[in-house]
Amino acid sequence: MKILFIHQNFPGQYKHLAPLLASKGHQCVALTLRVKEAATWNKVRVLPYKLPERSGQNVHPWLLDLDSKVTRAEACYRAALKLKEAGFEPDLILAHPGWGEAMFLRDVWPGARMALYCELYHHAKYPHLFFDPEFDKSDPDTEMLRMRLKNLNNHLHFPRAEAGISPTTFQADTFPSEFRDKITVIHDGIDTISAAPDSNARLTIEGVCDVTRDDEVITFVNRNLEPYRGYHIFMRALPHLLKERPNARVLIVGGDEVSYGAKPQGDRTWKQMFIDEVRGRIADEDWARVHFLGRIPYDQFLRLLQVSRVHVYLTYPFVLSWSLLEAMSCEAAIVASDTAPVREVITHDEGGRLVDFFDGDALVTEVCALLEDPAARKRLGQTARKLARDRYDLHSISLPRQLEWVSGVMATDLISI
Template sequence: MARTPRVLFIHDNFPAQFGRFGQWLSGLGWEVSFATAAKDVSADGIRIFNYAPHREPAKETHPYAQPMEKAVINAQAFARAALAERKEGYRPDLVVAHTGWGAGMFSKQIFPQARFIAYCEWWYRYPGSDVVYLAELNGEKPPSNVEGAIVEQSRNAPIAMDLSAASAAICPTEFQARQFPPVFRSALSVMHDGIDTAYLCPDAEERRSTLDGLVAEDAHVVTYATRGMEPHRCFPQFVAALPAVFEADPKAVAVIAGENRVAYGSTRQRETDWKEKALTDAGVDRSRVRFTGRLPYGEYRRLLRRSDAHVYLTVPFVLSWSMLESMSIGCAMVVSDTAPVTEYASEKNARLVDLRKPGHLAERIIETLKDASGSASRRKAARDKIKAKLDMPDLYHAKAELFAKVLKSVSG
């Protein structure tokens, strides 16, 4: 009788991209472990062990080498925890690690018998597609200097090391995969993490919700959901569009879910309070803007179900789950006409916005609020798209098949 396959996931955060899939594999009979830097976390069907870097990179380290030193320190932390597991007899058959932060970089040396799969999100370029687009939005020239190019290239070293050891590699979207050099791109299998379309579905009753009095029964609700209110997700452009929307539609209100922080971007960007700056610069009527903070998942779903126009904007960068989740719920989408977005959105299921055109975002939001029948058609098309392409069970089965194929391979 074949032995139960053992898989070890490695990610600084938990559950991240692996937790729910790990539980699903556990339900199939896999023995699932998860190594993470996150403390005090648990999940049914998953055995968790922790690692913790003992220090930050030294200030004296050469700037070009600091990304690698940070990754190595993280890898060392995992290595120490994994060696303790190995001493107790633990031997995974398959290791799956998020690349870039370094934790899985030495896993092949600790568990040489295991196959290794790299989960790849981003390859750094200079100037990056995100930086070029932001510069264009702001009427600036993209940065261009040799030192900047060297620093960005150095951030790829841990990713390249992981890929060199991998038996297979996964990337969630075609756009993200295209950022990788051809020598690595050919090794990437594009597989999204999956969307729970059964849970993230429309609900007629919640379409009429007041969200516990947050909005009026007859309000036209414009929603925006984000981890951070920041330039990468075009938060300033969204807020700048609101005065025109409010003037055109007296019943319109904006409900913004998320935290006032910068998740992506430069140190200089992190020094700015983008929430306050955007509200002040736009001169928006703050009485018609509601901030919910970070919402529990059920409340987040309820908000999206109530939405009359859901706005998702991003520069060319990693695509947010929130866009795909809102499509699954059947939101009337107003989205940026940028490469990661148009992999799933088109004029059949959304209203595309060229953020470089002044007033275009406001026009498309107003149009969406006014055109109930057209919005209804696009709502259905948006949900149909996600169900056809990203339904979680379908992708989980495909990913499990890939894992099984890698385990049967004789090399890697």
């Protein structure tokens, strides 16, 4: 079978499925903006394409998102035409439609089946919208209209696809029923063999930290440090937490960019904005126990989770982070936000402790309670790992189900376009 993968940042969510399909003898090709030169990665042929240069034009602000996606879709379409001219005829297109690239691919290959990675449908109501009023100052009525337009990308993709896949029920359920009926819930998968507890773990980053499980380590991880992942809540709780735990070391992982939501006003990053807000309430000797690690290699990230005594995870009602499940797999004692995506994987006091997203005092209370209770940490950590292995293990659960899903897509009747 010939399979075409479409992902702006390939491999992205296909980093395990694509090599597995290639290893089984399927001809796998990926089109992506991520690389500059053609290459072969784990038997997958990865081909680059470029966005066209465009002069500035007047576009209604509500249409900027769609304009960007159509630009990407056209570029991918033209790259697909060249691939077709070279003789490539995919039987199946597996695409992440979030950036628009796959919008016109069935016009190139009407005989191919297409299945979409369904990350999120944007709801124009609380709690998906207006969850955090501190940072959402938009007019409620017009913001609801803008959000409806943001979903045009989903509506342009779904009628041309046979099926979809979502990593969590929360994410799948954001889609309207006519789309939801096509979506199968299968998580991307966590390698619970690599992400596993290690009583001898040590995290050493020269000039920053050298810690083991004998140290009182509190961890907080984001791809980028920003409100969507509760960075502001954690930082505002930090002065109280450091006073309560004079021996704690706080390790914070995350970049300075923006993954979700809007950039902060002015020249400062979200990271610096909340450092500036709380720094005056933290003594120098306490601030010395706070370590911003930036983005770290995956092996260091796993050691971070393995030495963590309490791991904090906060999120808006949004896409669930892999890092939470990896922390669970490492038997971390977790304090997390009581929001819908988290409740899908953690019940309060079973696999972790849940607190109101906005309640920094409750966050500190639960973190301190776990730091004082080794038996509770052990119980929660073991339960969390069992959940991760039973429901999200990459090799025994996710990949076999994904392969079954691919077979099912190929067995469905081809939709008429």
